[in-house]
Amino acid sequence: MRQGIPDATVARLPVYLRALTTLAEDGTATVSSEELAAAAGVGSAKLRKDLSHLGSYGTRGVGYEVEYLVYQISRELGLTQDWRVVIVGVGNLGHALANYGGFVSRGFTVAALLDADDRIVGETVGGLVVRPVDDLEEVVAEQGVHIGVVATPAPAAQDVCDRLVAAGVTSVLNFAPVVLLVPDTVMVRKVDLSTELQILAFHEQRQVANRLSVDVPARVVALEPDGGTGRAGVSP
Amino acid sequence: MRQGIPDATVARLPVYLRALTTLAEDGTATVSSEELAAAAGVGSAKLRKDLSHLGSYGTRGVGYEVEYLVYQISRELGLTQDWRVVIVGVGNLGHALANYGGFVSRGFTVAALLDADDRIVGETVGGLVVRPVDDLEEVVAEQGVHIGVVATPAPAAQDVCDRLVAAGVTSVLNFAPVVLLVPDTVMVRKVDLSTELQILAFHEQRQVANRLSVDVPARVVALEPDGGTGRAGVSP
DNA sequence: TCAACTTTGTGCACCCGTTCACAAGTGCCT
DNA sequence: AGGCACTTGTGAACGGGTGCACAAAGTTGA
Numbered sequence: 102m103r104q105g106i107p108d109a110t111v112a113r114l115p116v117y118l119r120a121l122t123t124l125a126e127d128g129t130a131t132v133s134s135e136e137l138a139a140a141a142g143v144g145s146a147k148l149r150k151d152l153s154h155l156g157s158y159g160t161r162g163v164g165y166e167v168e169y170l171v172y173q174i175s176r177e178l179g180l181t182q183d184w185r186v187v188i189v190g191v192g193n194l195g196h197a198l199a200n201y202g203g204f205v206s207r208g209f210t211v212a213a214l215l216d217a218d219d220r221i222v223g224e225t226v227g228g229l230v231v232r233p234v235d236d237l238e239e240v241v242a243e244q245g246v247h248i249g250v251v252a253t254p255a256p257a258a259q260d261v262c263d264r265l266v267a268a269g270v271t272s273v274l275n276f277a278p279v280v281l282l283v284p285d286t287v288m289v290r291k292v293d294l295s296t297e298l299q300i301l302a303f304h305e306q307r308q309v310a311n312r313l314s315v316d317v318p319a320r321v322v323a324l325e326p327d328g329g330t331g332r333a334g335v336s337p
Numbered sequence: 338m339r340q341g342i343p344d345a346t347v348a349r350l351p352v353y354l355r356a357l358t359t360l361a362e363d364g365t366a367t368v369s370s371e372e373l374a375a376a377a378g379v380g381s382a383k384l385r386k387d388l389s390h391l392g393s394y395g396t397r398g399v400g401y402e403v404e405y406l407v408y409q410i411s412r413e414l415g416l417t418q419d420w421r422v423v424i425v426g427v428g429n430l431g432h433a434l435a436n437y438g439g440f441v442s443r444g445f446t447v448a449a450l451l452d453a454d455d456r457i458v459g460e461t462v463g464g465l466v467v468r469p470v471d472d473l474e475e476v477v478a479e480q481g482v483h484i485g486v487v488a489t490p491a492p493a494a495q496d497v498c499d500r501l502v503a504a505g506v507t508s509v510l511n512f513a514p515v516v517l518l519v520p521d522t523v524m525v526r527k528v529d530l531s532t533e534l535q536i537l538a539f540h541e542q543r544q545v546a547n548r549l550s551v552d553v554p555a556r557v558v559a560l561e562p563d564g565g566t567g568r569a570g571v572s573p
Numbered sequence: 574t575c576a577a578c579t580t581t582g583t584g585c586a587c588c589c590g591t592t593c594a595c596a597a598g599t600g601c602c603t
Numbered sequence: 604a605g606g607c608a609c610t611t612g613t614g615a616a617c618g619g620g621t622g623c624a625c626a627a628a629g630t631t632g633a
Contacts, residue, residue, distance in 0.1 A: 109620060111539050115532040119514060133580065142516040146622055153582055161581040162629040178535050179542030186534070193433035200429045201530060209534055247541050248534065271544055272537040278355060280378040288540045290533050294437060296351040297526050298422070298445055298484065299414050301508040303347050304524045305483050306415030308507055345590060369610065382592060389612055397611045398599035 106177070110151045116141045117148070118174045125167050133164035180208035187246045187270075189261050190253035191216040191224075191231050194276055198252060199227035212244040217257065234261070241268035248272045255279045262289075342413070346387045352377045353384070354410045361403050369400035416444035421482045423506075425497050426489035427452040427460075427467050430512055434488060435463035448480040453493065470497070477504035484508045491515045498525075 120140040124132055134152075138145040152159065152170075155177050159165040175181055188198055191214050199214055216222055217234045224231050232240065240246065249265035251258050251273060258277035265273060266287050275281050275291045283289055356376040360368055370388075374381040388395065388406075391413050395401040411417055424434055427450050435450055452458055453470045460467050468476065476482065485501035487494050487509060494513035501509060502523050511517050511527045519525055 107620070112532075112536055114539075115529070115535040116516065118535070119532075120516070135580085140516065142518070144622070146624095147620090149580090149582065150621085157582075159581060160629065161627075162579045162631090164580070177539070179538045180535065182542075184534075184538050184541065193436045197429035197433045198530065207531065207535075208538065209531075248537055272541045274533055274537060280352065280356070280376065282378070286544075288537060288544075290537060292528055292530070292533060293351070294434065294528070295443065295445075296348075296355075297510055297528060298420075299351040299354070299416065299443075300348055301484055301510060301524060301526060302415045302420050302444065303350075303413070305420065305508045306418075308522075308524075343590070370612095371610085380592075382594095383590090385610090385612065386591085393612075395611060396599065397597075398601090398609050400610070 106154045110154050111178075113141070113143065113147075113151055114174050114178055116143075117151070118171065118178070121167055121171045121174070125171060129167055131164045131166050134159075137165065175208075182208070184209050184248055185212040185244050185246045186210065186248045186250060187213050187215065187237075187240055187244070187265075188250045188252060189215045189234060189237065189265070190251065190257070190277075191221050191226055192252065192254070195252040196226055198250060199229065209248075212246050213240045215240065217253075237261075237264050238268045241265065241270060246270060248274065250274045250276070251281070252276045342390045346390050347414075349377070349379065349383075349387055350410050350414055352379075353387070354407065354414070357403055357407045357410070361407060365403055367400045367402050370395075373401065411444075418444070420445050420484055421448040421480050422446065422484045422486060423449050423451065423473070423476055423480070423482045423501075424486045424488060425451045425470060425473065425501070426487065426493070426513075427457050427462055428488065428490070431488040432462055434486060435465065445484075448482050449476045451476065453489075473497075473500050474504045477501065477506060482506060484510065487511045487513050487517070489513055 117137065120137060121132070124137075124140070134145045134149045138148040141148065152165070155173055158170055158173055186209050188195055188211060191199065195214065195216070199211065211227070211229060213236070214226055214229050214231045215234045215237055216231050219233075222231050222233050241249075246268075247270065249262070249270040249272070251261055251265075253261050255277050258275065258279050259281060262273055262275070262281045262283065266283055271287050273281065273283065273287060273289045275289055276293075278293055278295060281289050281291075353373065356373060357368070360373075360376070370381045370385045374384040377384065388401070391409055394406055394409050422445055424431055424447060427435065431450065431452070435447065447463070447465060449472070450462055450465050450467045451470045451473055452467050455469075458467050458469050477485075482504075483506065485498070485506040485508070487497055487501075489497050491513050494511065494515050495517060498509055498511070498517045498519065502519055507523050509517065509519065509523060509525045511525055512529075514529055514531060517525050517527075
């Protein structure tokens with residue numbers, strides 16, 4: 102049970118945490134796996150298995166005590182300590198990130214905003230003065246930054262990332278549309294808007310195809326002129 | 338091979354597509370699975386298996402023709418047609434999305450920007466005039482919108498989502514920190530900044546723990562006062 | 574105290590995705 | 604023409620995650 106929580110579980114813990122926080126604000130004291138699972142959009146069995154990886158919190162016949170579970174998940178995620186974050190790139194997205202309330206709310210502090218553009222440096226965004234990107238190493242060292250957020254244009258991203266890593270940052274959240282190369286001691290997570298849209302487009306397309314196949318089944322065959330090799334068979 | 342590309346593969350196709358586009362811009366004509374895999378940050382075997390789901394593009398002994406593969410992946414993702422997107426909520430994040438260049442570049446058109454705040458309605462953002470959220474149904478119907486982007490505050494998200502779905506939208510990209518409930522005919526993808534940060538925090542914490550265990554192995558046991566039941570054993 | 578009811582925690586079987594390893598196919602050089 | 608070097612495409616083994624189903628454990632009410 103201990104010693105190694107599955108990645109898939111870790112990825113869901115923040116979702117549970119948010120659902121629990123909402124419940125706590127509504128004054129709910131205890132919650133069953135069924136209810137919490139519904140609020141988190143997962144199956145109840147999966148939820149129970151996930152929580153069992155943290156330990157045996159929860160009472161049979163009753164459910165889980167909301168406050169207590171919030172604390173346990175927070176602790177497991179490391180939210181009981183404050184993580185210092187530096188945001189590099191204060192364009193449209195950087196602005197949004199710096200102003201994002203829920204960003205700071207729970208265990209995260211924005212240590213500094215950095216940008217390479219002189220016109221932006223010195224501006225105040227989200228209560229912080231934007232500093233030149235040259236201060237990167239200094240900021241990371243002095244403020245003890247652990248997490249770097251890359252919100253720069255694509256061409257600058259790898260360079261900024263390299264500097265973050267060299268300065269001692271071991272986790273990077275990347276919004277730039279490039280694959281960042283890092284040593285395997287560093288963890289990178291990527292958020293890519295156009296990737297998400299493209300995945301939606303794929304499913305949208307399939308859905309349209311399925312709708313056609315329901316209406317006019319014979320058409321489906323005509324839409325797939327090729328057995329799989331692809332290159333041939335396009336001509337009528 | 339045909340009839341059903343695995344979800345995991347679909348999620349990686351946009352990454353391959355971007356890497357290929359970059360290669361094409363650099364004038365590269367053909368690429369091996371090894372090279373492309375490196376550029377996309379995956380293993381070469383995985384890449385080959387992914388591409389094999391689309392068909393047998395690629396030449397043994399040579400590699401893949403870049404232009405051709407770009408076309409095939411684009412077609413498979415449905416990017417040969419234009420998808421119309423409506424963005425609801427033009428706050429900090431909505432601004433960023435509306436101005437995001439790569440957003441529009443490839444197969445996606447922003448049909449409209451909507452907001453509930455009178456002070457924002459009428460403003461021009463990214464070349465479009467922000468319209469009142471009351472126009473939602475009208476916009477979706479008239480413009481034939483397929484994809485809705487929810488960038489509203491959390492409390493408004495579910496309501497906006499319901500209206501999008503009722504108006505005929507079948508894919509939703511959700512930036513609000515809530516779990517959207519939709520009929521299972523609708524696909525939702527969620528992008529959540531604080532979730533990503535929390536996942537990073539977890540790994541960061543583990544990494545710190547590992548570093549300690551390397552330096553002072555005995556300490557690890559002391560840091561785990563409890564065999565796993567959790568509730569007991571906290572007192573000194 | 575006991576029985577009926579509720580809910581957790583988990584063993585087990587199944588499925589999807591990843592990785593390895595190699596046969597089959599292609600181009601190049603002699 | 605033939606062999607060599609290279610690369611794709613895929614069968615097969617493996618591993619992790621999911622969902623089912625149920626025993627264990629606790630609560631409520633008589």
